[in-house]
Amino acid sequence: MPRQTTVLKAQNLTKVYKRGSEEVLALDDVSLTVRRGEFLSFVGPSGSGKTTLINILGCLDNASSGRLQVGGRTIFDGRKGLSESELTRIRRRVFGYIFQKFYLIPTLTVEENVLLPFAFFRKPGSPPGVFDLLKSLGLEKRTRHRPVELSGGEMQRVAIARALVNNPEILLADEPTGNLDSKRSEEIGQVLKSLNRKEGLTILLVTHNPALARLAQRTITLRDGRILS
């Protein structure tokens, strides 16, 4: 991706879901710009559309209308979106994802879990091994362990390592501490903060946790599919 200040630009995004015979407006005319190196948090009550928004920004879903540009490239314009394969190509170059559930593969070791994205795609310039990455997240002693032997915090850190292995431009974190206690949540928060400050990683964070939200540089509040502030 060419070096630009704006990494994400969303204009008038709407998203309509069909739930049975009902139509639900999950996002209503949302516009947003994200600059490189920004740490954004998205807050709001359940059903406010924050996850919907982040999914569209992260190219996991297409909007119903509006415009989205990622790194200067138009992803979605009007009704026309990219195919699943094209979205995949963009995802793997630009984004890394972590979720509330860690989604580690139980039959693979920590090391193998982190290497997994390399089975499908290896970005040019990515490191030959993952030891340094694991070490930076405090996991150098756990490389041969299976997920079942790790604590919640350790598992989320493995997920973070996996999300970072292909040097993404943007990290999407959807409720990453939802399954963790306060101590571990704090740990994860510090990891994210460190990644942003030291590595300049752009982070989009969805969270219910106010302490975590405060770690971000900018907080966006949503309600009923609209941005409040």
Place this chain on the structure above:
Amino acid sequence: MATQINVYQVAAKNLLRKKTRSTLTVLGIGLSAWVLLSLLGFNRGYEAALNKDIDNMGFQVLVAAKGCPYEAATLMLKGGTGLRYMNESVIRDILRHPQVEKVTPMLMQAVFDPNKGESGGINAYLGVDPATFPSLKSYLKFKQGGWFTDAQSHEAVLGYEAAELEQREVGDQLLIPEKNIELKVVGVLSRSGTQDDGTIFVPLRMLQKEFGQEGRVTGIGIKVDRRADISALENKLYDLPDVQVVSMAQVKETIMSLVSTAKVMVLSIALIAILIAMLGVVNTILMSVIERTQEIGIIKSMGAMPGDVFRMIWTETVILCLLGGGLGIGFSLALSKITDILIRRLLPYTPTGSLVAVDSGLAFLTLAVILGIGLVSGLYPAWRASRVRPLESIRSEGE
């Protein structure tokens, strides 16, 4: 530290998640592979053994007296009388045909031996012409002695097992019970693996005289000229009065058709077994795909294309089929002796020689069939997995 992992390794490890399920699936495939390979081996072995037996008859066409054949067969069991005879003059008529290379007349006679076991049994003697018979059966080798040369002499040549039963060697006497005729043993044959092992051969003229059957025979063996058309000759021979013509090729055909019906049935069962095993494979893989929907979504989010996911899931199918196929082939090779014994018990006529001929060619064929059907069965679950959209699978996040 490792620096790379590939989809095939991931696929293999995925199968270890539910070990019991994977093991049972592999066992199912193994059993069906075993059945298929044993059947293919039997198919080949039986035909080869039968061919050998038929070829060892020495003559391609047999002419016998016309009559109710079933009657002849049953009467032969109970005693020598009631056999249908042909006049020897038929030989002249046969020799008229240019396609005929050689003929040899034969007379089968039997007597009842009251001293065989508890309630007695029958002894059968085959009268043959020493001038023509040995050359038609040149593959017969002698353990001791040789053929009688005089068609009238009171001599006998015994097949290996017939000699062993009677503890006869060259120079010993042989008695025809009921008629109390003494014969001198002049030859003991080596094992040939055919019916000849249990046969007592005597000179034709002598047998005709002693049993009051001068001028009569029960069968004429015909060797057909190499270049001639056997069926054309048969058609001409049908014109001879009061005889029936049997070609060994037709005998083989009859037996094979008796067996092939059974074969078709059993092959169908084998295929059904394979299909059922494959259903097991589809079930196993599909269930694991459904169980891993969210995980597959995450893998997609990591950058896996639909093709990558398809390959990963399809690989799981391939691994199960290879393991199951290999296991079945192993069973089949190790237990081929037992399968041989089982089949001998079940079939009415079993030629001598190994019945189940399993070789590497057939093993590869079986593996290919299993793999082929497996790959087709694996298409749907793999396709389904590749269609998973990352969002749908992770959508169950708290909204």
Place this chain on the structure above:
Amino acid sequence: MKNAWNRTARTAWTLILLTFAALPLFSAVGCDLNDPDRDVKRLFPGSTGYRTLYVSVTEKGGQELLRKIEARLGDVFKGLYETADVPYTLYQVYKGKELIGYIHGVNQKGRYGGLQVFLALDLQGNIRSFYFQKLTSQYAKLLRDASFGRQFEGLNLKDFYGYEVSTGAARGGSRVAAIRNPAPQAEDDFRSTLRAVKKNLILVDEFLLGNKYLEHGPKS
């Protein structure tokens, strides 16, 4: 019409081939009872079961054992079919859990064919009954008559040590000398029978009785 005939002919010859394949060949090499279930009950009325053992001279002691047996027999093993690897079938007869006797048969070359001589023995090795399972001879009727077999009852190997197989001479006054040949024209079969009985008893002594009678026999 012709085709129908020939189809039937084909099937018929198939059947003939089948029947030849199915003709029972009595066990050629060894010497088994044709119908052990029936024969054991007949030879040991009151028995409830039996166990079958297979042994051969080769596996029990090889050439050395063969020489020992030949010395006791007073004759060598000869011919194509009397070899050290011939399997012998020994029947142990039971009443309930109790062993009550043995049955053993040997093949012997006769004048016109193979003889199969079976002996039913008590636990001491005395003959209880004598049975010709197979015999080919014009005088078979006389030799298979019950009166002939009865002459053997009560005899044991000690008695047979007095019988010389090579000459046919029996020690005067011995119980073997008292055995009469009902068919003098079949003297050779009679002598073959006695040889078979002596061989039978020696093998039983060797394989089942632990050489109980060895000391009474000739020194090798």
